[in-house]
Amino acid sequence: MTEEPIQAHPNCPEDLDILNGIHQKGSQRDKAIMTMFESFSYFVKFGQGKYRLSEENAQTAYNESILACINAIERKKFKGESCLKTYLHTIFRNKCVNEIRSNKSNQANESLEDFVHIPDKAKSILHQMDLESRLAETLALLDKIGKKCKEVLLQTARGYSSSEIAVMLGYKDDNTVNVIRRRCRASLLKQMG
């Protein structure tokens, strides 16, 4: 199956660098996210003027809009049918309305849709499992397995390669990171249940 190419709207070719970057992993992805954040950070001031929000609330709305935008890009819901600015504006407007009514129901939560790329069978298991108790159980253990383990698992989940994690966290090489990651994951999953 061929992957759909990443497309920016013809009026905004500059979006392409950000879009491509977000589809990468690790540091390239982080860089693209921060570029997007910086490029459109004027929305905070705009939100203060247009929706009469405090700076803090406008910033919260903007931060959450960027998160939602990243999710949409990653899940290919954003297809370049508009400029990134326009797309973000729509999300931001809704987030501002949420801020006005202090309703955070659409805030990023443990959305099952974030796992859209997993196999169908896994999706079905995910929908049927007792998610709340599983999450509570995992959270308690994640705090117990130690900072080192948690950090390695977290950076792995963020898409950093073993070599990048080795540099970032001061390990000898990528093999060391691979071993730590395997042991941490096994130790965590063994303790559960």
Add this chain to the structure above:
Amino acid sequence: MEEEIQRIVAYLDGEMSPDQQSDFDKELDQRPELKELLERELALRILLKKEEEQELLKAFSQKYQELKSSGKLPEVPVELEKESESKVVPMTRWFVRIGLALAAAIALFFLLRGISQEPSMEPTQIFASNYISPEFDEVKSSMDSDSLWKKTVFALRNNSYDSARKYIHELLLDSSFADNSRAYLYLGHLEMEQENYEAAIEAYSKVDVEIQTAEWYSMLAYLALNKKNEAIKLLNRLQDYDYYKKKATQIKKNLSIP
């Protein structure tokens, strides 16, 4: 066990061939302990995703403060600037006088009528103060036996709207499914939650059992879309229902409709 975990990781990361994946799917059905491990790995991934989001939010706040303190926050583009500013219309002294006279006349009119008119609110503000996320109840009927319906309700309760939307469309295509009206109602609700107001109105228009509820939410969707006239038409109808009469009357007052 470590080997099992490596297989689960490869499975979830899409690193298995189609044949391996299909075999693994079958194995999950046959081996509860493998399924148990998979569930744990899924829970771990969800938590790590949440942690990442929290970290990103922290990094955003830090970046914003950096940009602000170094004076590097980009300027609001002109087209947005215009939108956020209140329009300043140049007025001559005559316009001011006429305006003041009109305001005084209107004030006097209401004073004489003894009407305590509430200040007019924007439709979107009224929407914001009246919209409450709908509840997705398990319906006690023959549908309880329908696993797809159960899955729909479960997905809705977990904010898994894309899956829920897919399930509802499947149900609506199933001629044996007996409660299309409720399916459309829940479809409307999920579109409201996702702020797809046009789609919500479309779904609510097909509800033929809990019409009052559908009309109430359609009215709110019109307010969110700033379509005051359409909202008013529905408010007039909602005033006929005991349950919504008071709320509908209050909203009309807020819109300054007598």
